[in-house]
Amino acid sequence: MRARVFVSFKSTVLDPQGQTICNALHGLGYQAIGNVRQGKFFDISVADGTSLEQARKDLEVIAHEVLANPVIEDYQVEILD
Template sequence: MKARVFVSFKSTVLDPQGQTICSKLRDLGYPAIADVRQGKFFDIALADGVTPEKARQDIETIAHEVLANPVIEEYRVELID
């Protein structure tokens, strides 16, 4: 089984990297680009035999405690297969 964890800044948090990319893309000739926000994702492969419930429970805990900074970031967990 695999899980994917998306981590990104909360919408209230400024994303200077995203803003820099946005202005660069407009300079490069893409005026239709209105906004860019950057995030990261983690593809986590789990050993065989883990139930989907146990997988989601563990990955949610891992996302909250290790992969994301709950003060400025939000996360979302997807179980892939």
């Protein structure tokens, strides 16, 4: 089973890296770009014997405790297959 965990800054948190990319794109002539926010994702493979519920439960805990900083970041767990 494969899963993908998305981690990104909460929308209320400034994202200077995304802002820098956005400014660079405007400088390169891409005026249609309105906003850029950067995030991370983690492609995680889970052993085949694991049940979907167990995998989802574990991944929620892993995302909350290990992959994201819940004070400033949101996360989202997606089971791919």
